[in-house]
Amino acid sequence: MSEYWSPKPLYRSVVLILDGLGDRPVPELGGRTPLQVARKPTLDSLAAEGVTGIMDVIEPGVRPGTDTGHMALFGYDPYRFYPGRGPLEAAGIGVELKPGDVALRANFATVREEGGRLIVVDRRAGRIRGEDAEALTRYLNERIGSVDDVRVSFHHATAHRLVVVLRGDSLSPRVSDSDPGTAREGEPVREVKPLTNDPESERTARILWKLLLRAHEELERCPVNEERVKRGLLPANAVLTRGAGMVPYGIVPFREQFGATAYLVAEEATVLGVARILGIEGEIPGGSTADLDTDLDAIFNRALDAYRRGYEFVFIHVKGTDIAGHDAKPLEKARFIERVDEAFAGFLSRIDRGKTIVAVTADHSTPCTVRDHSGDPVPLLINGPGVRRDDVTSFDEISCARGGLGRIRGVNLVRILLDLMNKPIMFGE
Template sequence: MKYVVVLGDGMADEPISRLNGKTPLSYAKTPALDALSKKSEIGMVSTIPEGMKPGSDTANLSVIGYDPRKYYSGRSPLEALSIGVPMQDTDIAMRCNIVTLSEEEGIPFSKRRILDHSSGEISTVDCAVLLHAVMEKLDRDPYHFYVGTSYRHCLIWQNGEVEELTPPHDVLGREIAPYLPADRMLYEMMEKSYEILKDHPINKERRKNGLNPANCCWFWGAGTRPALPSFQEKTGKKGIMISAVDLLKGIAVGAGMDVAQVEGATGGLHTNYEGKTQAAVDALIKDGYDFAYIHIEAPDEMGHQGSVEKKLQAIEYLDARVVGPLTEALDRSGEAYRLLVMPDHPTPIRIRTHTAESVPYLLYDSTSPQKNDWNYNEAEAILSGNFIPEGYKLMDKFLEIKQKMHL
């Protein structure tokens, strides 16, 4: 039996009036999911433990089968693992987004507003140049920067302290003063990064082309080095992660899973969906893997952008370019397989950030297809009556692990 998860990051949402009161998931054209849902179990699952913040970090730990209450030590340490940062036990890792701040003349730094948490989904190539400009001025003991993917980078603070810092996507459009670090050096580095980046040639060119400038470092997601038990040891399955996002790659590295490298995988709306799908098929059919996790970031990014049209497009791409071709290829192979499709958390268009509400799942088993009238969306998943209150236990159900000690 082969097992594959298709994770549509932030795919769940709220009913939207302009979609006739439907959510994007129920409104989008998803023929592959529509056909699959008639043969699958659907239901709702709570991926965010009560009292914890609704991030992709805690949520994806749950989906992969790790109880966030036991294993979550911060978001950025997981990303640091992905990009090979040599973290010590006394190090603090922080996400370093390169964001777009407003650029009004004559106002102090603290009065500026966050306009875009991703600087227009800037490319890794351009953003690495910008980060190196920051590093030339600010990379000194005990602070060291590391290049990640697109706008997502890492800061290591040696012998530092964990400070509660605000994700930039949670405060889009707001004045930054209430959300700046209390630590004086972190504050000063953010302010200096704005001065370094605002007139950089790359940003001058971006403005000329109508793109958001990537003009400031924003620190958040602080935490200590994580320690996850091996996924293979606890499940008996050899697993591979297929994602463009350092966070997911870091979870995989921490769990001892392999990570596929897919050319053109960006984490944006126009990522290489076909390449990700083929990587999963090859891993499962040719390379002896038992478990593949295909992470699609685009629905979440479009939710943060507040774009109904683009979120619909992201969901339709997931259906047409991942779910459909994936199931066709697995059916042709003759391999028995189980497929789990779900979001990690909602990212409602209305608020442009994550919430902790439960999310819908679809679980298909090629060896015992069900027969029902359900469609895969939030409302019908609720009506199904199936509910898993502790999200990390869904992986046991999916992998058909009847009894085990939860790690």
């Protein structure tokens, strides 16, 4: 039976996660990665005074999503616990879900009726946002409370986006998307179908399709849409769904699972949603843009506040490195790493380094030459009291491969940090 063993002194951990940090050699950088090119005295010093390694966030060769990557970094196996994007979107905007709820990402859209089918004119309804979108969400909730014996709720997210939640018995997330996708505007709304041959999937698909037809009928006569047409705007007369998921049974909240409190400062709702489903508190700070122009001082100031409030784990998520990788901008990726290095130095100067384990890593690689996530391992450094030093002196993908941590998986990180914090999970006597 496992138990927590807590000798003195006890330490805390700060984990900096640079989204998409890992890269591959870039020809225009002389065959080096942006991390190798960047001037980063803080990160290099942490590596030189600590231990390094590389990490397969999920497993070798598997391309992590930002969502599954963070789930692994928080210590939970995504193969077992990943709920799908719908529940993450819901949790990210503060919707409380229960195990068994089915949540879906959705858009307000513009459709027209043609030959008995609904044809997608604009899957974002002219990028509707603000009060119109919020009013339409309220309108749907006032008029559609349930379908058959399943409770239904709509929750406005950002701009044209919303979340649809189904709550009832014998539901399944294994249903198809009704959203045909951006490249297929002009095609019909796709009828929701079960993806597996079981009663729960068939029932859920039938109820969801009935719900979407009902939503179209209600939105067609909504006064908000009548006013939008008068103003020369597209009506938001349909809801398109995708990414159905279900919160799995058996998730033990982070504090119970690992015996430690945790807080996340994140730059996007998906990452915050992962944290909330796992019972980790968190926020998206004002000033963060999830892009290269983000306010790094705002991010680290909020992280410092969490640290001073006594959380034992403080996770810090920064997005810009991933954006530069997707945009194939290696020099901008290197420059952004330099900005992070400087801002992180300021943060580290204001915490108790003698009682803190510091880790720096990534949720996945986003090579500039690929412009997408890849299965390449990511670099990892751990620094702090009691940490064994290796002979690596630079924090980058190639140097860290020689480090004393070797090659680990993402789900190992929290347990390694707990051990260094003198709060290991005992196995056996």
